[in-house]
Structures are given as structure tokens and as C-alpha cells.
Amino acid sequence: MLNKDVVVLSHIDKIYGENTKFPTQVLYDINLSFEDGSFNSIIGQSGSGKSTLLNILGTLDRPSNGSIEIQGIDTAKMKKNALAKLRNETIGFIFQFHYLLPEFTALENVLMPYRISKKPITKEVMDRANDLLDLVGLSKVKNNLAVNMSGGQQQRTAIARSLMNNPKIILADEPTGNLDSDTTEQIYELLRQINKTYKTTFIIITHDRHIAEKADRIIEIKDGKINLDLRQ
Amino acid sequence: MKKAYYDTFIKYLDQENKDKSVEYVMSLLKSKSITLEECYLNLLSASLSNFVCKEEDEDLCIWKEHTRTSIVRTILEATYPYVIERKNAVSDKKKSVVVVCPSEEYHEIGAIIVSHYFAMNGYESLYIGANTPKNDIVSAVKVIQPDILAISVTNYYNLVVTKKITQEVKQQFPHVKIVVGGLAFHHPDSLSQIVYDKHLTSLDDIAHIEEELQ
Amino acid sequence: MKLAFSIAKRFLLSGKGQTIMIVLGIAIGVSVQVFIGSLITGLQKSLVDKTIGSSSQVTVSTLDSTAYITNFQDQLSVIQASDNMITVASPAINQNGALVVGEQSEPVLARGFDFNLANDIYHFDEKLVSGRLPQSANEIAVGSNLLENLSLALNDEVTFQVPLVGDTTFTIVGVYDFNVKTINETWILTTLATLQTIKSISSNEVSSIEMQISDVFAAETVALNVQTALQNDNLTVDNWIANNAELLSGLQGQSTSSLMIQVFVMLSVILGIASVLAITVLQKSKQIGILKAMGIQDKDASLVFLLEGFILGIFGAALGVGFGLGLSVMFTTFAIGADGNPVVPLFIDYGFIGLSAMIAVAAATIASLIPARKSSKLSVIEVIRNA
Numbered sequence: 133m134l135n136k137d138v139v140v141l142s143h144i145d146k147i148y149g150e151n152t153k154f155p156t157q158v159l160y161d162i163n164l165s166f167e168d169g170s171f172n173s174i175i176g177q178s179g180s181g182k183s184t185l186l187n188i189l190g191t192l193d194r195p196s197n198g199s200i201e202i203q204g205i206d207t208a209k210m211k212k213n214a215l216a217k218l219r220n221e222t223i224g225f226i227f228q229f230h231y232l233l234p235e236f237t238a239l240e241n242v243l244m245p246y247r248i249s250k251k252p253i254t255k256e257v258m259d260r261a262n263d264l265l266d267l268v269g270l271s272k273v274k275n276n277l278a279v280n281m282s283g284g285q286q287q288r289t290a291i292a293r294s295l296m297n298n299p300k301i302i303l304a305d306e307p308t309g310n311l312d313s314d315t316t317e318q319i320y321e322l323l324r325q326i327n328k329t330y331k332t333t334f335i336i337i338t339h340d341r342h343i344a345e346k347a348d349r350i351i352e353i354k355d356g357k358i359n360l361d362l363r364q
Numbered sequence: 365m366k367k368a369y370y371d372t373f374i375k376y377l378d379q380e381n382k383d384k385s386v387e388y389v390m391s392l393l394k395s396k397s398i399t400l401e402e403c404y405l406n407l408l409s410a411s412l413s414n415f416v417c418k419e420e421d422e423d424l425c426i427w428k429e430h431t432r433t434s435i436v437r438t439i440l441e442a443t444y445p446y447v448i449e450r451k452n453a454v455s456d457k458k459k460s461v462v463v464v465c466p467s468e469e470y471h472e473i474g475a476i477i478v479s480h481y482f483a484m485n486g487y488e489s490l491y492i493g494a495n496t497p498k499n500d501i502v503s504a505v506k507v508i509q510p511d512i513l514a515i516s517v518t519n520y521y522n523l524v525v526t527k528k529i530t531q532e533v534k535q536q537f538p539h540v541k542i543v544v545g546g547l548a549f550h551h552p553d554s555l556s557q558i559v560y561d562k563h564l565t566s567l568d569d570i571a572h573i574e575e576e577l578q
Numbered sequence: 579m580k581l582a583f584s585i586a587k588r589f590l591l592s593g594k595g596q597t598i599m600i601v602l603g604i605a606i607g608v609s610v611q612v613f614i615g616s617l618i619t620g621l622q623k624s625l626v627d628k629t630i631g632s633s634s635q636v637t638v639s640t641l642d643s644t645a646y647i648t649n650f651q652d653q654l655s656v657i658q659a660s661d662n663m664i665t666v667a668s669p670a671i672n673q674n675g676a677l678v679v680g681e682q683s684e685p686v687l688a689r690g691f692d693f694n695l696a697n698d699i700y701h702f703d704e705k706l707v708s709g710r711l712p713q714s715a716n717e718i719a720v721g722s723n724l725l726e727n728l729s730l731a732l733n734d735e736v737t738f739q740v741p742l743v744g745d746t747t748f749t750i751v752g753v754y755d756f757n758v759k760t761i762n763e764t765w766i767l768t769t770l771a772t773l774q775t776i777k778s779i780s781s782n783e784v785s786s787i788e789m790q791i792s793d794v795f796a797a798e799t800v801a802l803n804v805q806t807a808l809q810n811d812n813l814t815v816d817n818w819i820a821n822n823a824e825l826l827s828g829l830q831g832q833s834t835s836s837l838m839i840q841v842f843v844m845l846s847v848i849l850g851i852a853s854v855l856a857i858t859v860l861q862k863s864k865q866i867g868i869l870k871a872m873g874i875q876d877k878d879a880s881l882v883f884l885l886e887g888f889i890l891g892i893f894g895a896a897l898g899v900g901f902g903l904g905l906s907v908m909f910t911t912f913a914i915g916a917d918g919n920p921v922v923p924l925f926i927d928y929g930f931i932g933l934s935a936m937i938a939v940a941a942a943t944i945a946s947l948i949p950a951r952k953s954s955k956l957s958v959i960e961v962i963r964n965a
């Protein structure tokens with residue numbers, strides 16, 4: 133393993149309903165590693181196993197076989213609470229359906245990962261949250277409830293939130309899936325800018341070729357296997 | 365080839381002077397000051413590949429690049445009579461080749477040059493276009509039954525569809541040799557994941573490709 | 579805790595309608611609890627008050643009915659010291675006889691009291707209809723029915739006949755009404771000295787010592803304590819419980835049924851909260867999924883719902899106590915009898931109300947354990963998949 137790799141997946145299998153009459157294998161012996169600071173895209177037909185792979189990468193789900201090392205630490209032996217802490221500190225998630233907490237404002241949503249870490253909210257932390265909202269161009273609507281924002285604004289809030297704890301890795305599952313093409317372009321530019329500025333590793337599932345073709349690396353998943361692993 | 369030819373050509377291109385650019389290259393060819401190969405590689409290709417955008421006028425880049433491409437393309441088409449001349453000069457008639465860019469691939473200057481090169485080497489060469497969908501490529505191969513299918517890919521995202529194309533062609537027409545080239549194959553790992561017979565980095569190799577494909 | 583609390587608060591505020599419904603649900607439960615509790619205790623108190631409120635609850639008398647308690651002043655102090663539940667101890671002398679007016683004669687029980695003490699038991703001052711209480715020798719107060727039966731009037735003189743002892747002439751100085759016919763027809767009230775003279779006993783002798791106590795249901799223990807303190811085998815200590823078994827079992831029945839009602843009210847409150855909160859977990863499962871993806875610990879995720887239950891409990895209980903008290907006040911103000919007193923007197927016991935409120939809060943919190951567990955078990959994947 134190269135030291136430069138932030139995530140290493142080895143021999144990952146995923147079988148849903150393992151102990152039922154009809155187990156379905158979704159991932160087959162996946163071996164992948166991602167370089168620190170790289171911008172990666174994952175493409176593939178719907179149902180090919182992309183989300184399953186990303187969820188395993190993000191420790192939201194466990195593989196049936198194989199191991200995931202995040203920053204050199206094997207996650208297989210970690211308990212639920214330790215994994216939660218790891219997610220909180222090292223991984224930012226961006227989902228297709230934004231998944232903001234509708235009861236909270238944009239600013240509060242952005243602060244949430246920090247509050248979950250239970251560290252005291254200092255002025256610096258507030259400044260960071262505000263800066264991030266500035267970065268995604270939402271300073272004006274930061275006190276709006278999440279439900280009172282447009283799809284693009286919600287997604288940008290989710291991006292700001294994913295950055296709050298300065299994670300090493302950002303995992304995005306079709307982040308522009310239901311946005312118009314202008315907004316998609318803006319979001320892409322934003323992600324790329326963050327990737328350049330903070331050296332954050334991005335792993336993005338996308339159906340949008342305009343995003344995929346600009347990534348440093350394109351991984352195509354087909355029927356639960358890596359069909360192509362392309363670099364520029 | 366004299367470096368001055370290139371410099372003059374670039375000067376006209378920088379002025380977006382289409383007439384002068386076309387006249388200049390055609391006169392060089394006519395006077396046999398340059399070979400057809402030199403025209404394609406050292407003038408046309410080089411003028412595009414070396415196109416750099418000066419930081420301060422980034423806004424101008426896009427249309428300047430498009431204009432230049434358009435001029436280069438005009439010259440490229442205008443050289444075809446010389447291609448025919450070269451083709452007829454080849455004594456032993458060689459096999460047939462189809463040159464194509466896969467769907468969503470709009471970079472076609474390279475593909476056209478490649479198709480001209482094949483013709484110059486005595487091939488029955490047919491360029492069927494940029495942005496050609498997989499099924500159209502397969503049906504072209506089926507109808508034309510070429511000996512070689514040459515695929516030009518610049519944007520590496522298009523390797524995804526290229527893999528499908530080559531797989532399908534190889535499966536249906538195993539005797540058709542597949543030759544690939546273009547910027548997309550720049551990374552060494554990319555090639556190994558695709559079915560093909562030959563990857564060319566230098567166009568001069570087209571002259572010996574027949575022996576190599578045996 | 580702070581994190582979970584602020585999330586719980588936001589969840590509750592964001593579904594105001596639902597939150598209000600749950601709070602109202604708890605409040606109604608608590609108010610029923612408070613109201614029924616106050617009503618039943620009120621009923622019991624008034625029943626006890628009516629039955630034994632104006633009578634002796636613990637009585638010291640001699641085993642031998644012809645003997646007397648001697649040195650009663652000393653005994654009084656011994657008795658007072660024996661148990662601090664004794665609110666009053668009062669000496670009494672009884673003498674059977676007949677009241678004769680011309681041709682007419684009625685059997686009566688003459689009762690001699692130290693009115694200053696006895697008043698605390700019998701509340702004579704409230705029951706006096708006319709005249710005053712006897713003060714000096716041979717003055718009596720008679721019941722209103724007896725007055726009527728013998729066609730007497732205030733200040734009339736009557737003869738009190740005791741067989742084998744002789745006749746004494748009494749002057750009627752007061753008329754009382756106990757609202758109990760048998761008492762009104764038979765009791766004539768007089769001073770201790772009057773009866774001591776008639777009975778020819780010394781001025782430190784009485785027939786019995788009567789007592790009232792602060793907790794009427796403790797009569798048996800008080801009686802035992804008095805007996806022990808007296809250290810006198812010739813004296814016997816009776817209590818009202820021994821003589822009123824029926825009343826007692828009636829009261830106990832009421833207590834049990836009231837307890838049953840309250841238990842079931844609370845049970846339905848708990849079930850209500852549990853099911854509503856279980857639905858909230860479903861409603862909020864997306865949010866919990868997100869929070870878990872962001873790394874919230876399972877225990878914090880469940881704490882959110884535990885706190886929701888607690889907060890709902892607090893507000894529900896507070897509102898419920900308010901409702902319950904309001905209902906009680908309304909009941910005592912509007913449901914009043916002809917005499918201007920409430921039909922059923924309510925008894926507001928703040929200890930009991932506090933307990934009900936605390937039980938409600940505890941119940942709400944316990945009810946939220948189920949949804950809290952559910953929330954802790956919730957898997958992020960399920961939530962994100964079923965978006």
C-alpha cells in the first residue's frame with residue numbers, strides 16, 4: 133500500500149440477504165485504492181452497485197468479505213461508536229437528496245457535524261461555518277430553514293456541511309442528480325475548487341459525463357465489478 | 365522542414381487570417397517545400413497541440429481556438445488531392461480501413477489526419493465521422509467489411525464507450541483488426557483494459573502496420 | 579446531552595400540532611388523575627368527617643362500668659403525652675335518666691363535659707341554635723327534637739329523674755341541633771360538676787376520656803399507645819375503627835377503586851405517548867439517518883427521544899395539574915348545594931398532585947424508551963435507500 137492512499141478496499145464482496153433463501157451478491161472482489169487529494173468519479177448503470185460501494189467506503193455499511201482501510205486503519209475491527217467518530221472526523225457525505233435536517237437553518241445544518249463532535253462552539257468555529265456558507269454562496273440565506281431553500285441551495289448547504297469538520301474524504305452519491313445543468317456546473321466547480329484548496333479527496337458517483345470527464349480518474353462499475361479504471 | 369514555415373503559419377493563425385493561412389500552406393505543398401507528412405504533423409497538428417491560452421485573455425481563448433481549428437480543418441480538406449496523388453503512387457494496393465471517433469467525441473482533426481495517412485499508404489480509407497454512435501460503427505463495419513477499424517479517442521471519458529465498441533466489433537467480426545490512437549490513451553493503464561490489436565503513437569508506423577498486424 | 583436536547587427541542591417545535599396533541603393527551607390524563615384524586619379524597623374526608631368528625635375517636639373508660647376514672651387531670655396529661663397525634667382529650671361523665679315535664683317523660687342521657695375541651699370534639703358552639711352552653715350547676719342544653727317532643731322552651735325548668743338516686747331540677751339555658759335525630763332526642767348537655775354532684779363522686783372523677791386524633795385511620799395505634807402509657811389494667815381504650823368496620827371497608831374500597839382508575843388513566847397515557855413517539859421516530863428516521871451518517875453516537879440518537887418524552891411529560895404534567903385544579907375549582911364553585919356548600923367537597927392535596935405530576939413525567943419518559951431504542955437500532959443504510 134502506498135502511503136499516499138487514503139482509502140484502500142481489498143477483496144470487497146457484498147451479498148444482500150446473506151442468511152436468507154435468496155441472497156443477492158452485489159459486489160464481487162473489489163480492489164481499489166484512492167490517492168490522497170485525488171478527484172475520482174464512479175460511473176455505471178443504475179443497479180450496478182455504485183451506492184453499495186460508496187456506502188461501504190463510508191462505513192455506513194459493512195462488506196460481506198474484505199477489508200476497508202481508512203488512513204491506514206482497518207475498519208473491520210471497529211465498533212459502531214468508533215465508526216461514528218471516524219465518520220464524523222474524516223468523512224463528509226453529500227447525497228443526491230441533500231438530506232438536510234429540515235428543522236434547522238442552513239447555518240445550523242452546516243454546524244451540525246461539529247456539534248456532533250461535542251467540541252465547544254467557539255467564535256472560530258462560527259466563523260468557519262460562515263466562511264463555508266460564503267464559499268458556497270449562501271451567506272444571504274444562511275438563516276433560512278432548510279425547507280425554504282431551492283434544490284441547488286440545499287445541495288450547496290449540504291456541501292458546506294460536508295466540509296465543516298475538514299474531512300480527509302468527501303463521498304458524494306449523485307450530488308447533482310436532480311439539479312439543472314447550470315447548477316450542476318456550479319456545483320462541480322465548487323467541488324473542484326475545494327479539492328484544489330483543501331486537498332480533500334473526492335469520490336463522486338455521477339451520471340453526468342460533464343462531471344465524470346473532468347475527474348482525475350473514472351471508475352466504471354458493471355454488475356458489481358470494476359469494468360474500467362481510467363486515469364487522465 | 366524549416367522552422368520559419370511554422371513561425372509564419374502561426375503568425376497568420378494568430379491574426380485569424382484564414383485566407384493567408386490556407387494560401388501559405390497550400391503554396392508550400394505546391395512548391396514541394398514541405399511533404400504532406402510535414403504539413404500534417406509539423407504544421408497542422410503542431411499548431412493545434414501547441415495552442416496555449418495566455419492567462420490574461422482567457423475569455424478570448426475559446427473562440428480563438430475554434431477559429432484556428434476551423435482554419436486547420438479547411439487546409440486539411442484542401443490537401444486531399446495530394447493524398448490521392450500519393451495513394452495512386454503506391455504500387456501494391458493495400459487493404460481497407462474505416463476511421464472513426466466514438467459517440468460524444470468531437471475531436472476529429474487527429475482522426476482525419478489518420479485517415480489521410482492510411483490513404484497515402486495505399487489503403488482504401490474511409491473516415492466516417494466524429495461522434496459516431498456505437499451501433500452506427502458496428503453497422504458500418506458490417507457493411508464495409510474493412511480489414512482495419514481505426515478508432516481515435518481524445519477525451520478519456522470516451523474510453524468507456526470505446527471499450528464497448530471494440531468488444532462488440534471483436535465479438536462479431538473477429539477478423540477485423542482494431543487500431544487505436546489519440547490523447548485518451550496517454551495513461552498506460554488505460555490500454556490494458558480495452559480489446560484492441562494495435563496502439564500507435566507515431567503516424568509513421570502506419571506504413572508498417574500491415575506487417576505488424578500479421 | 580446538550581446536543582440531544584437541542585435536537586429534541588427542534589423536533590418538537592417543528593411539529594407543533596403533533597406536540598400540542600401529545601401534551602394535551604398527557605394533560606388530560608393528569609387532570610383526570612388530579613380531579614378524581616381530589617374528588618375521592620374529598621368524599622372520604624367528608625364521609626369520615628360526617629361519621630366520626632364530631633365524636634370521640636379514641637375513648638378511655640373503665641372496665642367496670644360502675645367504676646370511675648380517678649385523678650382524671652393527671653391521666654389527661656399522661657394521655658396527651660402518649661401520642662402526638664392526639665389533638666384533643668376531653669373528660670366526660672354520663673348518666674342515664676328521664677326528663678319529666680308534667681305528665682310527659684322522655685328517657686335521656688345526661689352528658690357532662692368540660693365545654694372548653696369538648697367543644698374541640700363536638701363543636702357545640704356551631705351546633706347551638708339558641709341560648710348558650712351550660713356554665714353553672716344544674717344548667718342544661720337540650721336537643722331541638724327533645725324540646726319539641728316535650729313542648730319546652732328556653733329557660734323552662736325540667737325535672738331529671740334518676741331511679742334510686744332522686745330528682746334534680748334543671749334549667750334549659752341552650753338548644754342545640756346535631757343534625758342527628760337520636761342525639762337530638764336523647765342527649766342533654768351539662769357540666770361535669772352537675773353530674774358529679776348527682777352521682778355523688780369526687781370532682782376528680784369522670785366516666786371516660788374522649789379524644790380526637792389528627793389521622794383518624796391511625797386510631798388503633800393511638801389507642802395502643804394510650805393504653806401503654808396509662809399502665810392501668812382497670813382502664814380500657816376503645817377506638818372508632820373497632821366499632822365501624824363497615825365504614826372502614828367502604829373507605830378502603832373507594833381508595834382501591836380510585837387507585838385503579840388512576841393506574842388505568844396513567845397506563846393509557848403511557849400507551850398513547852409510546853405509540854405517538856414511535857410514529858415520530860418513523861417520521862424523523864430520515865433525520866436520524868443523516869445524523870448517524872454524520873457520526874452521531876447511538877446513545878445520543880436515543881437520548882433525543884428520551885428527552886422528547888421528558889419534555890412532553892413536563893409540559894403535559896404542568897398543564898394537566900392546571901386543568902385538574904381548574905376543574906376542581908369550577909366543580910366547587912358551580913356544583914353547590916342549597917346551603918351554599920359544594921355538593922361534594924374536594925380535597926386539594928398538593929403532595930398528591932405533585933406525585934401525579936411526577937408519575938406523569940416518569941411515565942412519559944419511560945414510554946419514550948421504546949422509540950429511543952428504535953432510534954438507536956435504526957440503520958443509516960435503510961434510511962438512505964428508502965429516501
Ligand code: B12
Pocket residue numbers: 364405408409412413414415429430433468469470471472473474475477478514515516517518519520521543544545546547548563564565567
Ligand atoms: C481543437 C480542440 C477542440 C475542438 C475540436 C474541434 C474538432 N473538430 O476536432 C473543440 C473546440 C470542439 C474542442 C472541444 C472540447 N475539448 Co478540446 N481541444 C482541442 C485542442 C486545442 C486541439 C486538439 C487537436 O485537434 N489536436 C491536433 C490533433 C491532430 O492531435 P490529436 O488529436 O492528439 O491527434 C494526433 C495523435 O493523437 C494521433 N491520433 C489521434 N487519433 C488517432 C487514432 C489512431 C488510430 C492513430 C493511429 C493515431 C491517432 O494522431 C494525431 C496526429 O499526431 C486540444 C488541445 C491539445 N493540447 O491537444 C484540446 C483538448 C483535446 N480538449 C480538451 C477538452 C477538455 C475539450 C472539451 C471537454 C472542452 C470543454 N470544456 O467543453 C470539449 C470536448 C468535446 C468533446 N465532447 O469531445 C482537452 C482534453 C483533455 C482530456 N484528456 O480529456 C484538451 C487536451 C485541452 C486541455 N488541455 O484541456 N476541443
Ligand SMILES: Nc1ncnc2c1ncn2[C@@H]1O[C@H](COP(=O)(O)OP(=O)(O)O)[C@@H](O)[C@H]1O
Pocket residue numbers: 148149156158176177178179180181182183184185963
Ligand atoms: N438492502 C438491499 N437488499 C437487497 N438488495 C439490495 C439492497 N440494496 C441494494 N440492493 C440491490 O443491489 C444492487 C445495487 O444497488 P446500488 O448499489 O444501489 O446500485 P447503484 O447505486 O449503482 O444504482 C441493486 O440491484 C439493488 O437492487
Ligand SMILES: [Mg+2]
Pocket residue numbers: 182183184305
Ligand atoms: Mg445509487
